[in-house]
Amino acid sequence: MKIRWKSFVIALLIIIAGGVVRLPLEQAYTKEMRKQQLLETPLNLSMRDELGQTFFIAVLGGFRSAVASIMELKSITAWQNSNWGVVDQYYSICTRLQPREEHYWESRAWHLAANARDTYLWDSMLSETGRHAQGQQYVEKGMDVIREGLRYLPESWKLWDRLGWYASMPYNEKPDHAAAAEAYAKAAALPGGRRFLWRMHVYEVAKIPGREREAWDKLLALYNSGDDLDHTISVDAELLLLHPKLPREPGTALPERLERIAADRNLSEGEKKQSWALVQRCGDRLVENADFAAAADYFANAAAARGGRGFYRRLHAYAVARIPGREREAWSKLTELYYSPNILDRTLTVEMELARLYLRVFYGQPGFLLPPDLARLINPDRELTEAGKNHSAELLRRYRLRTGESSPVPRPPIVESPNLQKLRPR
């Protein structure tokens, strides 16, 4: 069976002539479809270096989305093995294949700024300085990823939100509240942006030295909005905390209701309930900001003013335990809680803080002995019941989280625990 060259040439001429006719049609169609973002713009040439040959063909073959999905699935194993370099590699393919898919940017940044940071922060093979340096490096990598994503998706409130969070989160050792405030403001202004984003913006502004008045005005606007979704308990707490920092000038007076709550007078039943929650929220805020002394005062006030609820006493003791120089006071308060007749007072945190103070501050000093039950829980050679084992495991987990040490061993002379908050500027 043979074809003659003549027919072959005619066929080719038909195709080429057709090509000349269809070329402008195709071009116009593609332009229109690209404008609607239904067709992807061509890949960068550098892609070819990073993708295997097979994948490259598949990508050209219209399997972009599927390849990205498969890459994401492949990253799961690396994630489980805490192999963050590999996770990032897979996700970088995802983000390059589908730069308009915000989820890939979000996940990639999360793996870097949260998961990888965490892994390095608790890596017992590294020195303390190394841990923090590595952890912080990954936080910044994560933020870079979000910024890169924002180049493709400047309208994504989710990415702006993430940028705000990573810039100011407690785990970021070099928080930039101004940048965070700006990011949240952008997120809030975008279509689809949720209302909490504006509140996040305001809270961040409240943390920036020198912009207290601006924060106050914005908080007050939220307070007066009359909408429960805007006027949250955190707004109340921020107002209460900000008020003492402001100069006495027009417009800086506490709203009447907050005034009464702060002074604890003429409160209705509902307001009383609110006040407890509010005091706790203020204390929490202060803990978040690593102002443990002020937080301890808040919780002490709350414990005294509201009839000495055990809850506030415990929060007070926890805060005290974090204040350098007040370890003895913390020890006595925690011991009291430990032996309290109220079983609820002996929390895991109480046990953990006691163990920490004993091992890292008072070890070998006369008069300081760990309660025998607690000593057994943290002793590696102990024999424990099934329930005791679970208890011990949880206790050790919290100990590691608090101190960054893999196992509780005595470490005198005193070295303060690797406490992230300590590094934050006051």
Added chain:
Amino acid sequence: MSAPPAVSIQNLTRQFRVSSFKKETLTAVDNVSLEVQAGEVYGLIGPNGSGKSTTMKVLLGLLRPTKGRCAIFGRDSARVDSREDVGFLPENPYFYKHLTGRETLRFYGRLCGLGGAALTARIRELLDLVDLTAAGDRRLAGYSKGMLQRIGLAQAIIHQPRLVVLDEPTAGVDPAGSRKIRDLIFELKRRGISVILSSHLLEQVQEVCDRIGIIFRGKMVREGSLAELTKVEDQTEILLRNAPPALLEAIKELAAQHGAEWISGGHPRTTLERIFLEATGYTSPETKEYIKS
């Protein structure tokens, strides 16, 4: 105007390029002319590779002639509608194995523009004709060679063509199957359908064909009716019964006296085979021996 012949091939030449890149050509059919009248059974014989199949393919429009022309009932073979009047059974036909016999006939019937109850009736009739009624609902994958050949014949005549072209219809079929096919060809002839068949089974050709063409190396070397072909002008055959050797000797002498040459004696053989062998220049040692004696 008189009715056009069933087949008319005039000065057909067909060349093939040996390869796509070389100029060298091979002449498969060289200036062949033949005519088949309506109702005639024509046998095209020749050794393998002599150009029979090529001639048939050109006749059916599957190949283009290099020179000359072919027509079926006056319509040029290059025209699609010339195939209205012709049915073709290719050598070793493979139909779709996944179809049953009945489905195969339905498929080809539809291609010929048949349909509905008429087609169903026609299929029943043909399955009966080729003795495949029982196997009609089995897939062709399970058919024997002979059965395939018969279903092939049935599909060739499904649209009641006036001409049937059979390329080696009995190749590879056992003697019983071969006889069935021969009977079918007789049946076609009885119905007045023209048949052109190629074969190298001379016995069969001799049995069914009215006219015969011998094709060798692309050339038509002999053509004529069976009687014409087998008649050798300068020879006379005497058939004797119970002749004693002495009588044969006497006849030999007598012939010599009259200047005639004694060529052969013995029991009669298929004359067509002899013609065929002579025409194609092939003589087996056995034949040479025979001729010498």
Added chain:
Amino acid sequence: MSESAAAVTPSAPPVRRHRSFSPARILTIAGGTFTQLVRMKVFSFMALFAVLVIGASFAFADLKTEQELKILKDLSLAAMSLFCTLFAIAGTALLIPKDVEDRTLYTILCKPVPRLEYLLGKLTGVVWLIFISLICMDVLFCGVLHLKEKAIVAQQRENLEYRTFGSQEEHERAIAEVTELAAKQGLRWDLQAAVYSIFLKAVVLGVVALLMSAVASSTLFTIMSSLAIMVIGHAQSMARDYLLGEGSQGVMSRLVSGAVALIFPDFKSFDVVDAVVMGDSVPFSSLAQMTGLAAVYLTLYMLAAWVIFADKEL
């Protein structure tokens, strides 16, 4: 036999008028092709697809809502696309050279069947197969996606029950948000636009494979060259951009990009799957344009295939 044969009255040759173009003949060839492919058990691929889709819906149960749904959609649509590509190329490439090899083609073309009809019939058969299998896959995919979406929404609602909200309104809003998110990523009509684009692409691929099998006589060559055209066709838009773009370019590269742009189809024109998976809508006018483009390719390559096949010696 001969007795029964004798019973058949010799009938006079019927007078038929030959029709130079007959859809009935095309459908007959298409039907034969379809039956052939079906009896080659191509539908067993469906089982593979079912396993894949159902597997994809269960396997990754602990990801985010949009991730889970995206992966399900991605893998299902990619599998559909893959199977259709396979059917289009292999279906076409296996059938025509096989017909030639087995001489089945002789028995067809010696009937009053124009060669164009044979080509159209083969293509129609393959397209029909793609269509049917795509519908099967689509129904399965949509069913699984629907169930998955429902399961996710139910799960999320349950999760929300354990969360405290400031008000009933807030709770309802959270539920609405979850439902909306799942609906945006879940079963939507726009997915059918993606399936349709897969179909059109497969049809164009089928006609390309048809052209190649008209040029070549071997299955392997047809498959390889069709695959090559598919890959190049996905880069055609790049070549076109390059050709029509500004800036100084070498003569050679202009020539190459021009050849690619003029000869090959733009397979990327049909790649709206990614956008649809992401949640974009394809307007009807775009679908119409896409259809028009496919029709242009179909006509063009069919014409070329016909020119070659009509002249081909069998």
